[in-house]
Each structure stands twice: as structure tokens, then as C-alpha cells.
Amino acid sequence: MDAHAVADAAARLLHAYETGKPIAPVIDDHPEATLADAYRIQQEQVRHWLAGGEVIKGHKVGLSSAAMQEQMGVDQPDYGHLLSGMFHLEQQPIATAGFLQPRIEPEIAFVLGRPLAGPGVTVADAARAVEFVLPALEIVDSRIQDWKISIVDTVADNASSGGVVLGSRPTPLPAVDLRLAGCTLHSCGRLVATGAGGAVLGSPLNALVWLANTVGPLGSTLEPGHVVLPGSMTRAIPVEPGDSVVAEVGGLGSVTAVFANE
Template sequence: MEPTAVREAAEKLLTAYDTGAPIEPVITEYPDATIADAYRIQQEQVRTWTREGDVVNGHKVGLSSPAMQRQMGVDQPDYGHLLAGMFHLEHQPIRTAGFLQPRIEPEIAFVLGRPLAGPGVTVADAVRAVDFVLPALEIVDSRIRDWKISIVDTIADNASSGGVVLGSRPTPLTAVDLRLAGCTLHSGGELVATGAGGAVLGSPVNALVWLANTVGPLGVELEPGHVVLPGSMTRAVPVRPGDAVVAAIAGLGSVTAVFEEDGR
């Protein structure tokens, strides 16, 4: 894609945030767009947000489990940026009106204590870089109409990022086997999904390694204090006003997201 087309696509996605009106798939209007083009569109939006005063507080790996790849119709992971404005406090009401088509996923959040920069990052490097882990809920959202996304669409749309709710009990990485950590997801008091850490590329740590080695050649270093979401342990569940969603992860505790009754 030409630079003007990249900026044009980014502007359309940014407008969707402002108007609350989803757009047609990026790949429909730009059928020759590549994955590299999609990341350029994503970066264009990130530059806009940071110019306006927001701050990058981490990254997410998306589509890292077979369940999510099947649900979204894609065949590989992607990554997006987590901005400070995306973080919400546990148990504090969240406006669903701030999203277009929200869904929610349970994840194990890594909080880094050391910088991590690829290429060449190993599992050992990644483990040393992690300060602690937290249970988390990611609110995924799409600025693409009806979630009709290709891999190009979700990448261009900042990996379908929406919001993050972190639990408040940190756990050392050595205290739990993330591969075997089971997860239950309840919404409105009903069990809606189950999963385990092993669903995320075999281990959430593998997703952290993939991320560091993918963004490193682009000149991006994962920084101390940054949050990394490695991907969902279950399928994504739709969110409605008034919902209370609880993810319980064995060995890590639970995290709760509460959405305002009227969505305002």
C-alpha cells in the first residue's frame, strides 16, 4: 500500500472510534493489503494516540489459541498495543457505550521487571524478564462491521483491542505452572466458558517469546512495567450492559469486570 492509502485506512478506523459506527473490512477496500501493510496502519493509529497524550503501557498477543483462531477465521497470531486509556479498574463500572461490539476473554497477564528485546529471545530470557503474573480480562472490540475480519483487518484494527481489567493479586511465575492452570469464565453468574493456559501456543510463555521476537526486528523493546497479554484461554464471550464477568484461574485467583447497567 502507498503511504497515502495507509493513512487513509488508519483515519477510517480512528473515525469509527469517534462515531461508534463500524466500517467495512479493510481488506475489501484494499484487497492487495498485506500483513506488513496492516501493521503500518496499526502503527499510524498508535502514533495519533500518543501525539494526543496517551501512553503505550504494553502489548497484547491475539489469536494465539485454536479456539480464537477458529472463532475469528484466521490461522496465525497477531499483536497490538495496549494504551493507558484502555486499562479499567476491577469492580469499577465500565461503560459499554465506549465500545462498538465488545467481547471478553480471560487471560494471564505478564508484568515485566526487565526489558525484553528480540530477535533471539528464548523461554529462559522471557521467564527472567517477568516480574509477576496477574489474572486478567481483556475486552476485545472491532471497528469492522459484524466482526467480519481477516488477519489483515484485525491487525490493522490494533489486534481488535478494546480494554483490560487486571486482577490485584500478583503471583510469582515460579509459583504456578501456566500450562496447566485451568480457567473458568462466568457471566451473570452462569458458566460460559472453560479453558487452560496450555491453549495459548502450548504455554502463555511461548506467546511472550513470540511477541518479543516479532516486534524486536521492528525496533520495539518490551519495557519494564509493561503488561503483556498472551492471548485468551477460551473463546470470546459477548458483553452487554449490566454484565458482571468473573474469570477464575487456578493458582492466580480471580478478576472481575463490571459493566454499567445502561452502558453510559
């Protein structure tokens, strides 16, 4: 894709945010688009948000389970940016009107205490950089109509990022085995999904390593204080006004997202 096509695709996605109306898949208009093109479209939007006063507060890793990679026909995860306006307080009503097609999924959030810059980052490097972990709920959303997304579409759409709710009980990394940490997801008091940390690339820590080594050659460093969402431990479930969603993660406690009645 040339620069004009990249800018046009980014503008269409930004317009979807503004109007609340999803667009046709990017790949439909640009079947020649590559993964590299999709990240250029994503970066174009990030520049727009930063110019508007947003601040990068971290990153998310998507497509980090074998099932999702098989579904999307890819052999690697993807990533998106977490901006300051995406973070919501636990137990405080979240307006679903701010999203187009929201779904929610449980994750183990890393909060960094040291910078992490690839390439060459190892699991040991990543573990040393983590200050603590938190249970988290990620609100995923798509600006692509009916979630009919290819890998190009989701990457261009900032990896389908929507929002983040962090739990409030920090846990040191050595206190929990992330691979074996079990997770239950309840919506409106009903158990809707179960999973474990091992579903995320064998361990969520592997997703942090992948992210650092992927963005490092692009000139990005994961900074102290940044939040990294490594990927979901269960399937994502749709959310509607009035829903209350609770994720309980073994060894980490729980996190609750409450959606306003509208």
C-alpha cells in the same frame, strides 16, 4: 498499499472510534493489502494516540490458539498495542458506550520487571523478565462491521483491542504452572466457558517469546512495567450493560469486570 492508502485506512478506523459506527472491512477496499500493510495502518493509529497524550503500557497477542489460527487461515499470532486509556479498575463500572461491539475473554497477564528485546529471546529469557503474573480480562472490540474480519482487518484494527481489567493479586511466575492453570469464566453468575493456559501456544510464556522476537526487529523493546496479554484461554463472549464477568484462574485467583447499566 501506498502511504496515502495506509493513512486513509487508519483515518477511517479512527473515525469509527469517534462516531461509534463500525466500518466495512479494510480488505474490501484494499484487497491487495498485506500483513505488513496492516501493521503500518496499526502504527499510524498508535502515532495518533501518542500525539494525543496516550502512553504505551504494553501489548496483546491475538490468534494464539490453534482454533483461532485455523479459523482465520493463518499460521502465526498477531499483536496490538495496549494504551493507558484502555485500562479499567476491577469492580468499577465500565461504560459499554465506549465500545462498538465488545466481547470479553480471560487471560494470564505478564507484568515485566526487566526489558525484553528480540530477536533471539528464549523461554528462559522471557521467564527471567517476568516480575509477576495476574489474572486478567481483556475486552476485545472491533471497528469492523459485524466482526467480519480477515487477518488484515484485525491487525489494522490494533488486533481488535478494546480494554483491560487486571486482577489485584500478583503471583510470582515460579509459583504456577501456566500450562496447567485451569480457567472458568462466569457471566452474571452463569458458567459460560472453561479453558486452560495450555490453549495459548502450548503455554502463555511462548506467546511472550513470540511477541519479543516479533517486535524486536521492528525496533521495539518490551519495557519494565509493561503488561503483556498472551491470548485467551477460552472463547470470547459478548457483553452488555449491567453484566458482571468473573474469571477464576487456578493458582492466580479471580478478576471481575463490571459493566455499567446504561
